[in-house]
Amino acid sequence: MxxxxxxxxxxxxxxxxxxxxxxxxxxxxxxxxxxxxxxxxxxxxxxxxxxxxxxxxxxxxxxxxxxxxxxxxxxxxxxxxxxxxxxxxxxxxxxxxxxxxxxxxxxxxxxxxxxxxxxxxxxxxxxxxxxxxxxxxxxxxxxxxxxxxxxxxxxxxxxxxxxxxxxxxxxxxxxxxxxxxxxxxxxxxxxxxxxxxxxxxxxxxxxxxxxxxxxxxSLHGGANEKVMEMVDSIGSKDAARDWVHTALDKKQKVMGMGHRVYRAKDPRSFVMEEYLKDLSEKKSDWKYYEILKEVETTFRERMEEKGKPIYPNVDFFSGAVYRVLGIxxxxxxxxxxxxxxxxxxxxxxxxxxDNRIYRPKAQYVGHEQRRLVPMEER
Ligand SMILES: CC(C)(COP(=O)(O)OP(=O)(O)OC[C@H]1O[C@@H](n2cnc3c(N)ncnc32)[C@H](O)[C@@H]1OP(=O)(O)O)[C@@H](O)C(=O)NCCC(=O)NCCS
Known part of the structure; x- marks a missing residue:
């Protein structure tokens, strides 16, 4: 079995x-x-x-x-x-x-x-x-x-x-x-x-x-959309610290953090972070970068207290990069x-x-064989 x-x-x-x-x-x-x-x-x-x-x-x-x-x-x-x-x-x-x-x-x-x-x-x-x-x-x-x-x-x-x-x-x-x-x-x-x-x-x-x-x-693509919803609802760098504490106290997930496979910072997030920094510099608008960094710092402090290896994934910075690009x-x-x-x-x-058609099995947990009741008897 x-x-x-x-x-x-x-x-x-x-x-x-x-x-x-x-x-x-x-x-x-x-x-x-x-x-x-x-x-x-x-x-x-x-x-x-x-x-x-x-x-x-x-x-x-x-x-x-x-x-x-x-x-x-x-x-x-x-x-x-x-x-x-x-x-x-x-x-x-x-x-x-x-x-x-x-x-x-x-x-x-x-x-x-x-x-x-x-x-x-x-x-x-x-x-x-x-x-x-x-x-x-x-x-x-x-x-x-x-x-x-x-x-x-x-x-x-x-x-x-x-x-x-x-x-x-x-x-x-x-x-x-x-x-x-x-x-x-x-x-x-x-x-x-x-x-x-x-x-x-x-x-x-x-x-x-x-x-x-x-x-x-929504469980696959779309996490960077959720990150930007979070950034918009935080609104400013000064509000970020309290926002993260409140979210974690309420056991809410902080979007753009954590990954099924990575137990370290996602290598792609380093690259995205650098691009966001460069674009913010170019546009002289640091709002998104500052909010995200404050979220990251506060989140990491809390995770370190608990010894949890949860770090930014690629989506943490990518939404802000796209937003700054006007997308x-x-x-x-x-x-x-x-x-x-x-x-x-x-x-x-x-x-x-080297093809073989995918055909996993399901564990049947339904009814045993049943007698079919004709329509007029149901
Ligand atoms: C991606 C994700 C599903 C990975 O899940 P996972 O590795 O299976 O981790 P789990 O969901 O089992 O969480 C393990 C623990 O870390 C916590 N945790 C994981 N990600 C967290 C997050 N983003 N914010 C707060 N806590 C988080 C869980 O609450 C859980 O805590 P517990 O042990 O007290 O119950 C999860 O980190 C998540 O939902 N992240 C936010 C959404 C996101 O950015 N998705 C894009 C992925 S590319």
């Missing part, structure tokens, strides 16, 4: 070469490279190449790959119509999930590859998600479709489409690096979802669409999807190499 593990906690469901998390040391690796090295030296396109091919590209390989990805940014006319016609108050994640499936029909994979599309070559799924998210926001604001630019990085082009003007290079870089930080994180719920769907030999579009649905849930809160989770799609695709490809 197999052991029952609620939520599959602790169950090893596959072998994977993609991502390693060292929770005790607070380290994260993609294909063996530390996240800090990747952020320091690479672009999002370069990291996407790494996730899809397992190796960093040469200059030439990157140039071919980037060109392909940038050529795939623009949306086909019917997809633009679909975004325009989607119910206005639908959540952008609902739109994204539908659009990803729809995009599938615009790629020639059916003709050449059947359900096994050549997704490593088309790169539509990765490139177009940013355009869909930006276009959603433009239409919400009553603006026109703005075609993407090919001369900008993935992150900078996203800000360009959102704002209608080219961001300054540092802001473009911060956006691009934020995508790297969120690109991959092992067997989380959405990645597992992508792999389960891929294991049935479904298309990568259907697998990604399912993963988007999984990320939409509406509703787009935080779609941006997560924009980044994580590279990781999802990497896992879909890995799943296909």
């Amino acid at each position: 197999a052991e029952f593990a609620k939520g599959l906690e602790g169950v090893v469901a596959a072998e994977s070469k993609i991502c390693r998390i060292d929770g005790e040391a607070g380290q994260l690796y993609y294909m063996g490279y530390t996240i800090t090295d990747l952020v320091e030296h690479c672009t999002f396109e370069e990291v996407t190449y790494l996730l899809l091919y397992g190796e960093l590209p040469t200059r030439e390989q990157l140039s071919v790959f980037s060109a392909k990805m940038r050529n795939a940014r623009d949306l086909p006319e019917p997809v633009i119509h679909m975004i325009r016609d989607f119910p206005k108050d639908a959540h952008p994640m609902e739109l994204l999930q539908s659009v990803v499936s729809y995009l599938s029909s615009y790629v020639e994979h059916r003709i050449h590859h059947g359900p096994h599309c050549n997704c490593r070559d088309t790169l539509h799924q990765i490139a177009e998600i940013a355009t869909v998210v930006a276009t959603y926001q433009r239409f919400q604001e009553g603006k026109e479709y703005l075609p993407p630019r090919k001369d900008l990085s993935h992150g900078a082009n996203f800000l360009y489409m959102l704002r209608g003007e080219e961001p300054d290079p540092f802001e473009g870089e911060v956006m691009d690096k934020a995508l790297i930080l969120h690109a991959e994180h092992s067997f989380n719920a959405s990645t597992f979802t992508a792999r389960v769907v891929a294991s049935t030999m479904s298309t990568c579009y259907c697998s990604i669409s399912a993963a988007v649905g999984s990320l939409y849930g 509406p809160t509703k787009l935080f989770t779609p941006i997560f999807a924009m980044a994580r799609v590279s990781g999802w695709l990497s896992h879909i490809l890995e799943q296909r190499v």
Whole structure:
């Protein structure tokens, strides 16, 4: 009899070469490279190449790959119509999930590859998600479709489409690096979802669409939205200390703190914190940074008293970074999807190499066999 593990906690469901998390040391690796090295030296396109091919590209390989990805940014006319016609108050994640499936029909994979599309070559799924998210926001604001630019990085082009003007290079870089930080994180719920769907030999579009649905849930994406709600309700640095004490006395969770895997400060949160600091300096507005640091200090003091290894996770600073970049809160989770799609695709490809359809068991706790009572006797 197999052991029952609620939520599959602790169950090893596959072998994977993609991502390693060292929770005790607070380290994260993609294909063996530390996240800090990747952020320091690479672009999002370069990291996407790494996730899809397992190796960093040469200059030439990157140039071919980037060109392909940038050529795939623009949306086909019917997809633009679909975004325009989607119910206005639908959540952008609902739109994204539908659009990803729809995009599938615009790629020639059916003709050449059947359900096994050549997704490593088309790169539509990765490139177009940013355009869909930006276009959603433009239409919400009553603006026109703005075609993407090919001369900008993935992150900078996203800000360009959102704002209608080219961001300054540092802001473009911060956006691009934020995508790297969120690109991959092992067997989380959405990645597992992508792999389960891929294991049935479904298309990568259907697998990604399912993963988007999984990320939409409030227990997965969305923590940085909650952090900003917390920051807004605290209001000022001076109020932060009391706010944290009161929250902890009432046994409330402080958003952006703690992680299932990390028992040290999440390595991604260091990077986000530095970007928030730099952006605050540039804008001469330290409000969010000061509130968050006061929350962190007070929270850590309380945790140290109890010897609890609970530290900031990536979401603690990322919401404030996006806010300072002028991004509406509703787009935080779609941006997560924009980044994580590279990781999802990497896992879909890995799943296909040595596939076995996922089929765990359930422990049946229902009725024993029952006599069916005919309708007239019920
Ligand atoms: C992410 C999270 C679910 C991880 O959970 P976990 O490792 O299973 O930890 P648990 O929820 O079992 O908590 C262990 C203890 O630490 C406390 N704790 C964990 N995170 C906390 C937080 N953010 N604020 C206050 N207390 C926290 C719990 O209350 C619990 O205390 P207890 O032992 O007195 O009952 C949890 O830390 C959390 O809810 N964080 C806030 C939401 C968030 O930022 N999510 C984004 C994750 S990337």
